[in-house]
Amino acid sequence: QSALTQPASVSGSPGQSITISCTGTSSDVGSYNLVSWYQQHPGKAPKLMIYEVSKWPSGVSNRFSGSKSGNTASLTISGLQAEDEADYYCCSYASSRSYVFGTGTKVTVL
Amino acid sequence: EVQLLESGGGLVQPGGSLRLSCAASGFAFSGNAMSWVRQAPGKGLEWVSGINAGGFSTHYADSVKGRFTISRDNSKNTLYLQMNSLRAEDTAVYHCARDQGALVDTCTIRDWGQGTLVTVSS
Numbered sequence: 416q417s418a419l420t421q422p423a424s425v426s427g428s429p430g431q432s433i434t435i436s437c438t439g440t441s442s443d444v445g446s447y448n449l450v451s452w453y454q455q456h457p458g459k460a461p462k463l464m465i466y467e468v469s470k471w472p473s474g475v476s477n478r479f480s481g482s483k484s485g486n487t488a489s490l491t492i493s494g495l496q497a498e499d500e501a502d503y504y505c506c507s508y509a510s511s512r513s514y515v516f517g518t519g520t521k522v523t524v525l
Numbered sequence: 526e527v528q529l530l531e532s533g534g535g536l537v538q539p540g541g542s543l544r545l546s547c548a549a550s551g552f553a554f555s556g557n558a559m560s561w562v563r564q565a566p567g568k569g570l571e572w573v574s575g576i577n578a579g580g581f582s583t584h585y586a587d588s589v590k591g592r593f594t595i596s597r598d599n600s601k602n603t604l605y606l607q608m609n610s611l612r613a614e615d616t617a618v619y620h621c622a623r624d625q626g627a628l629v630d631t632c633t634i635r636d637w638g639q640g641t642l643v644t645v646s647s
Contacts, residue, residue: 416587418569449631453570460620460637461562461570467633504570506632512575512584514560514632519569 419444419505419517426523427495435520437488437505443515445486449508452481452490456501464503465490492522500524527551527636529621534641541611541645547604547621547638555579555599558624560634561606563617563643573619574606575629584629589615611645618642 420438427433437444437452444450448468453461463472465481468488478493488507492499505517533545545561560575574595575584583595594607604621618640625633 418571449633451631451633453634455570460639461634462637463633463635466625467631472635502569506570506572506634508630508632512582512629513586514572514575514629516562516570516572 416509416513416515419507419515421503421505421517421520423518424521424523426525427492428525429495429497431495432491432493433495433522435490435492435503435505435522437490437507437517439486439488439507439515441486443507443509444483444488446510447508448483450481450483450488451506452479453504453506454499454501455504461504495524497524527623529623529636529638531619531621531638531641534619534643536644536646537611538647539612539645542607542609543611543643545606545608545619545621545641545643549602549604549621549623552623552636554597554602556627558627558629559595559597559604560622560624560629561595561604562620562622562634562637563615564620564640565614565617568617571617572632575624576604577629578627582629608643611643613645616643616645
């Protein structure tokens, strides 16, 4: 149950697009289309942004999009806004009915 | 509105025990799997344990297996986490979390509590 690997930080200017990667193994990301993404602002609880690789919960902007290729999932934020500055975590279902989170990525809006 | 209210955190010595509770409201508690997710100070999220909607199937991260026990009382809309043999590395904010479905099988967590802080220190 090793954590999924994410870049520690990603930055972009307002209006730009950024992509956060989430690399796992064939026992988690590679085997299941069950990757979700969470946004967490300082001192707040996480918020679901994407589930099952590319689906949007109601109320989440379609500026956020998800994809997956092999053992790596990705979250793309288009039209970057100041309010998008936060920590982002991926999560995948893994074998033996467990979940594994990513290491987390701090997004900075320049 | 879904509400998840954790309680039971606090300061405990290494080797000690603590029981966390999570009072749920605003949804049909007996219809959803539930999880505990923790976050050490300044660190990332770590899934700790999950339980299916009926309470008959439980699952644990390797880091807590054999020390922690998750349970639920659907008549009281309450989730629990019994933590024994606590270690310094268990220090974290513990969040109660509502899974999307009835089984622990997606990592789609729709709702989170604000968490309760557990500090393990002598």
